[in-house]
Amino acid sequence: MVEKDTSMVKYYLFKIIIAGLVIIAVLWVITPFIISILYAFSDPTDYYSKEIIIPLHYTYEHVRKLVALGAGTAIINSVIVALMTIALSFALGLPAGYAFARFVFPGKDSLKLFIIGLRMFPIIVIAVPLVSLYIRLGLSDSLLGVALAHTAMALPFVIIITSSIFAGIPKELEEAGLIFGLDRTGAFLRITMPLALPGLAAAAIFTFIMSWNEVFIAAVLTLTNRTLPAFILTSAMAATDFIKFAASFIMILPAMIFVFIARRYLIAMWGITLR
Amino acid sequence: MVDVKLRGIVKRFGKTVAVNGIDLDVRDGEFIVLLGPSGCGKTTTLRIIAGLEKPDEGRVLFGDRDVTYLPPRERNVSMVFQSYAVWPHMRVYDNIAFPLKIKKVPKDEIDKKVKWAAELLQISELLNRYPHQLSGGQRQRVAVARAIVVEPAVLLMDEPLSNLDALLRVKMRSEIKKLQRRIKVTTIYVTHDQVEAMTMGDRIAVMNQGKIEQVGRPDEIYLKPANVFVAGFIGSPQMNFFDATIYIEKDKAVLDVGDFKLGLNKDLIEVLKDYEGKTVIVGIRPEHIYPENLIPSTTKKVAKVEGIVDFVEELGSDTIVHVNTGSQILVLKISGSHHYEIGSKLVIALDLDKIHVFRKDTEKAII
Ligand SMILES: Nc1ncnc2c1ncn2[C@@H]1O[C@H](COP(=O)(O)OP(=O)(O)OP(=O)(O)O)[C@@H](O)[C@H]1O
Ligand SMILES: [Mg+2]
Numbered sequence: 001m002v003e004k005d006t007s008m009v010k011y012y013l014f015k016i017i018i019a020g021l022v023i024i025a026v027l028w029v030i031t032p033f034i035i036s037i038l039y040a041f042s043d044p045t046d047y048y049s050k051e052i053i054i055p056l057h058y059t060y061e062h063v064r065k066l067v068a069l070g071a072g073t074a075i076i077n078s079v080i081v082a083l084m085t086i087a088l089s090f091a092l093g094l095p096a097g098y099a100f101a102r103f104v105f106p107g108k109d110s111l112k113l114f115i116i117g118l119r120m121f122p123i124i125v126i127a128v129p130l131v132s133l134y135i136r137l138g139l140s141d142s143l144l145g146v147a148l149a150h151t152a153m154a155l156p157f158v159i160i161i162t163s164s165i166f167a168g169i170p171k172e173l174e175e176a177g178l179i180f181g182l183d184r185t186g187a188f189l190r191i192t193m194p195l196a197l198p199g200l201a202a203a204a205i206f207t208f209i210m211s212w213n214e215v216f217i218a219a220v221l222t223l224t225n226r227t228l229p230a231f232i233l234t235s236a237m238a239a240t241d242f243i244k245f246a247a248s249f250i251m252i253l254p255a256m257i258f259v260f261i262a263r264r265y266l267i268a269m270w271g272i273t274l275r
Numbered sequence: 276m277v278d279v280k281l282r283g284i285v286k287r288f289g290k291t292v293a294v295n296g297i298d299l300d301v302r303d304g305e306f307i308v309l310l311g312p313s314g315c316g317k318t319t320t321l322r323i324i325a326g327l328e329k330p331d332e333g334r335v336l337f338g339d340r341d342v343t344y345l346p347p348r349e350r351n352v353s354m355v356f357q358s359y360a361v362w363p364h365m366r367v368y369d370n371i372a373f374p375l376k377i378k379k380v381p382k383d384e385i386d387k388k389v390k391w392a393a394e395l396l397q398i399s400e401l402l403n404r405y406p407h408q409l410s411g412g413q414r415q416r417v418a419v420a421r422a423i424v425v426e427p428a429v430l431l432m433d434e435p436l437s438n439l440d441a442l443l444r445v446k447m448r449s450e451i452k453k454l455q456r457r458i459k460v461t462t463i464y465v466t467h468d469q470v471e472a473m474t475m476g477d478r479i480a481v482m483n484q485g486k487i488e489q490v491g492r493p494d495e496i497y498l499k500p501a502n503v504f505v506a507g508f509i510g511s512p513q514m515n516f517f518d519a520t521i522y523i524e525k526d527k528a529v530l531d532v533g534d535f536k537l538g539l540n541k542d543l544i545e546v547l548k549d550y551e552g553k554t555v556i557v558g559i560r561p562e563h564i565y566p567e568n569l570i571p572s573t574t575k576k577v578a579k580v581e582g583i584v585d586f587v588e589e590l591g592s593d594t595i596v597h598v599n600t601g602s603q604i605l606v607l608k609i610s611g612s613h614h615y616e617i618g619s620k621l622v623i624a625l626d627l628d629k630i631h632v633f634r635k636d637t638e639k640a641i642i
Contacts, residue, residue, distance in 0.1 A: 172360035175327050178347045179354045180374035180425065194364045 033252065039242055040249035047242050062246035066236065071250050074231035077143055079254065081218070081227050082211040084147035086204050089154040090162075094200075097162025098188075102171065112163075115156045123153075127220050134221060141223045149221060150211040157210070158203060165199035166192065205262045212255050277338045277428040277461055278303045279324060284333035286319050293319040294330070295485030304459040306452070310472040311482030312508070317465040318357055320482075321431050324463060326350050337428065353427035355435040357465075359418040361406045367393075367417050368402040374425045392420035395450055397443075411438045419447075423454060430455070430462045436471065448475055469509055473497070481505045503638040506558050506631055512595055514558045517603050518635070521550045530557055530632070534601040535580045539627060546642055547632070555641065556633040561595065561608035563629035567622040569609060577624035580605075584615045598623055 039047060040062060042055035063071075099105075100112060130149065131140060139145035169192055177187035215229035222230055228251060236247035279301040286294040294316045301307045309317045322328040324335060326347035335343045342350050353374070362370055371392055375385045393399045396416040406414055415438045422430065435451070436444045452475050455462050466472055472479050473493040480490045481504075489501040500506035506514050519530035519537070528547040530537040537557070539547070570577060582598035582605065589595075594613045598605050598621055607623060615621065632641045 170358065170360065172356050172358050173362055175347075176354070176356060176360040176362070176421075178327065179325060179352060180421070181348045181377035183346070183348065191362060 036245045036248045036252070039245035042242055042245075044240075044242060062242050063250065065243065066246055066250060069235050070226070070231060071228070071247075074226050074228040075250070075254055077225055078212055078228040081143050081147045081150060082208045084144065085150040085154055085211040086207050088147060088151040089158045089207055090200075090204070092151070093155050093158030094162050096159045097164075098166050098192075100159065100163035101166035112160075115159055119153075119156050123216055127217065130217075131220055140221060141225055143222075143225055143227075145221050146218050146225075146227060147211075149217045150214055153214065153217075154207045154210055158207060161203045161206075162196075162200065165196050165203070168199070169195050201262055201265060205259055208258060208262075209255060276303065276459070278305075279429055279461060279463070280334075280336040281320075281324070282334040282336065284320070284323060284330045284335070286316075286323060286328060286330050292485050294323065297333070297485075297487055299480060299487060299490065301461055301463060304461055306455050306462045306464065306475060306477045308472040308476035308479045309463065309465045309482055310467065310469060310476075310479050310508075312467060315482045316485040317467075317482060318433055321354070321433055321463060321465055324429065325352050325354050325431055351428040352431055353422045353425050353429075354431040355415075355418045355422045355433055357433040357437075359414045361414050361417050361421070363406050365405075366402065367398065367404055367406070367409070370406070370417055371402075371420045371424055374421060378425065388424045389420075392424045395423075395454070396420045396447070412440070412443070415439065416447075419451070426458065427460060430460045431465075432462065433465045434467070435464075437466075437468075444471075451475070469511070473509075481508060483508075499640070500558075500631065501640055503556060503558070503633050506633070506640075510560055510562075512561045512606050512608060514560050514631070515564070515603075515605050516556055516558050518554050519557045520552065520554055521547055523548050523551050530555070530630075532557070532603070534603065535578065537578045537625065537627060537630065539630065540576070543642060550634075550641065554635045556635055556638065558631035558633065559605075559625055559629060561606045562610075563626040564605060564607045565624045565626070566596075566607070566609065566613075567624055570624050574624075574626050574628075576627040578627055579622055579624050581620065581622050584617050584619050584621050587615050587617060589614070596621070 038055060041058040041060065043057035043059050046052050046055035046057050100108065134140040134145050139148070173195070174187045174191050177191040178184070182190060213229060214227075215233055218227040218230040219233050226234065232247040232251060236243050279299075281297050281299040284294050284297040285292070297316075297320060299307075309320060311317055319328065323330050326342065326345060326349075330343065333343075334341055337350065362373070365373065368389055371389045372385050375388060380388075389402070390399070393402055396419055398413060398416050398420065401409060401413060401417075406417065409417065415435065419432070419435050422432065422435075432451075436447050439447060448471060464475060473496075476493055478490060478492055479496050481488045481496060483504050489496060489505045491499075496505060496509055500509065503516065507516065517532055519532045522529050522531065523544055524538075526541045528539045528541070528544050530539065565571070565574075565577075567579065580600050582600040584596060585599040585604055586597040587594065589612060591612060592610070594609045594611065594615075596607045596609065596613075596615055598607060605623065605625075630642070633639060634641060
């Protein structure tokens with residue numbers, strides 16, 4: 001009886017500790033979000049008042065100002081760049097990832113290492129040559145140009161992730177497709193793809209966020225066609241604090257919406273495919 | 276519908292030789308069983324026949340057609356994978372229907388066939404479930420159902436019943452066998468369960484280390500094993516093996532074991548005289564050694580040996596007795612339930628007509 005009690009206490013104590021740790025982790029992540037959202041809409045007098053920590057009066061003024069300066073177009077630009085980046089990096093990375101997962105070929109491991117190694121190049125080093133190259137190619141200040149640069153950054157990640165997704169799908173499932181009348185393409189599209197889709201969607205979310213957040217290349221390569229981070233860097237960073245908060249709010253919101261939608265889709269699919 | 280011929284198949288994976296020169300002729304409509312220990316190359320052989328693997332050497336022929344380099348879908352084969360390979364993103368119904376859908380079979384006919392197969396394998400209630408909602412054995416039956424709804428030229432099954440309980444396994448064995456007889460499909464069936472092999476196979480190919488050791492009807496394999504490996508692999512408990520020296524007397528051949536001697540019929544002198552003075556391996560199955568008081572009336576000639584009961588396993592239907600004769604421990608299988616005291620004396624009788632003799636060097640059968 002006594003023994004059972006102590007084990008029960010231990011069990012619940014453990015649960016409480018875990019819960020506590022989870023709460024701390026969650027607070028760690030969401031506090032900056034909450035603060036920036038609160039101050040993004042805060043009335044300037046509340047913001048500067050020493051007595052008030054949580055603002056009481058709210059206004060849309062800061063966000064409106066930013067939109068008037070061109071935040072709206074910048075958001076659209078960012079979305080276009082991010083989607084182009086996803087399309088390009090998946091078009092190139094998916095077949096590579098599949099090859100890494102399914103085939104044995106000479107130099108496979110060193111090639112894999114080399115691909116990861118590409119990410120070690122500091123972007124600053126290649127920024128200037130890239131700009132001069134882009135000017136010659138007529139790609140400077142174009143969204144496609146930014147998307148291409150982002151693709152180069154995302155590609156190693158996409159290759160590694162997709163190869164591990166494909167490696168996680170048993171080869172026999174595809175082979176069963178081959179036995180029962182499919183050709184290689186058919187087996188890939190009708191067996192492997194549906195099973196890989198949730199994982200691929202997750203990889204797409206990460207690619208989206210990477211492109212959405214990338215500021216340096218975007219700022220260097222564009223002048224008028226600013227993506228959102230580049231726009232914020234050049235327009236809001238010199239402004240007052242609450243404008244900065246408004247900017248970060250604008251930055252966070254679309255990404256959050258995208259992630260939530262993608263995640264719901266993801267969960268619905270995991271439910272079926274997992275195990 | 277087609278006969279299958281393997282000609283000198285070799286398959287290597289890096290340094291491992293998975294299949295090491297296999298020749299096999301499977302007749303049209305035959306049910307052949309590949310039997311062998313784990314890792315002997317059964318699955319690899321099956322995958323080569325299916326076209327999922329290209330052999331490094333050798334040819335695969337379906338009838339007169341060389342299919343060695345044809346992709347699986349052009350071979351008209353069907354397969355049950357050892358790992359089932361049931362598609363997780365399709366319901367059971369769609370899994371079974373999928374091969375038919377690809378062949379553009381009309382919808383109502385697909386429905387009929389799926390229901391028929393599901394009924395046969397007792398999974399009718401599961402048709403609406405996803406594979407992750409099934410047990411291992413249920414998944415395995417889905418894999419079998421999927422393989423039999425198509426009408427293949429060659430049906431390949433890789434341990435299709437390994438995960439079923441004993442009762443269901445016996446039932447499925449007979450269902451598969453009956454089905455195979457009815458549709459007369461050439462079937463290659465992999466198992467490492469010898470009872471399954473003996474009861475289902477028209478012929479059995481016993482494999483070991485990438486090679487076929489013997490091909491024959493189940494009774495041939497049991498009564499006339501070609502070598503020590505086959506003799507030891509078939510039968511449970513395992514055949515008793517011991518070394519003996521041969522010498523020939525004027526009317527009989529004698530196997531001198533040390534503790535005891537076995538005098539064989541003189542008609543065997545002819546075969547054995549080449550081995551006079553040499554050491555050979557003698558084999559006798561546990562069911563062919565009897566306690567003195569239980570010698571069957573049909574037995575013609577026995578050699579009696581005295582020993583001490585070393586260990587007894589009472590299985591209910593059979594009793595397994597280990598008897599120490601001094602230098603050997605011989606295992607007896609006596610049908611029915613019997614009681615023996617460990618340490619007590621027992622005179623046993625070896626049935627001399629059921630003795631196997633193998634060469635010591637090549638381990639090939641002499642008699
Ligand atoms: N893809 C592979 N890569 C490397 N070695 C392999 C591969 N497939 C099989 N082998 C090796 O080839 C040999 C034969 O394997 P195989 O799967 O044919 O055995 P099996 O007879 O089916 O065994 P089991 O009864 O355990 O299923 C084994 O030694 C195995 O390790
Ligand atoms: Mg196997």
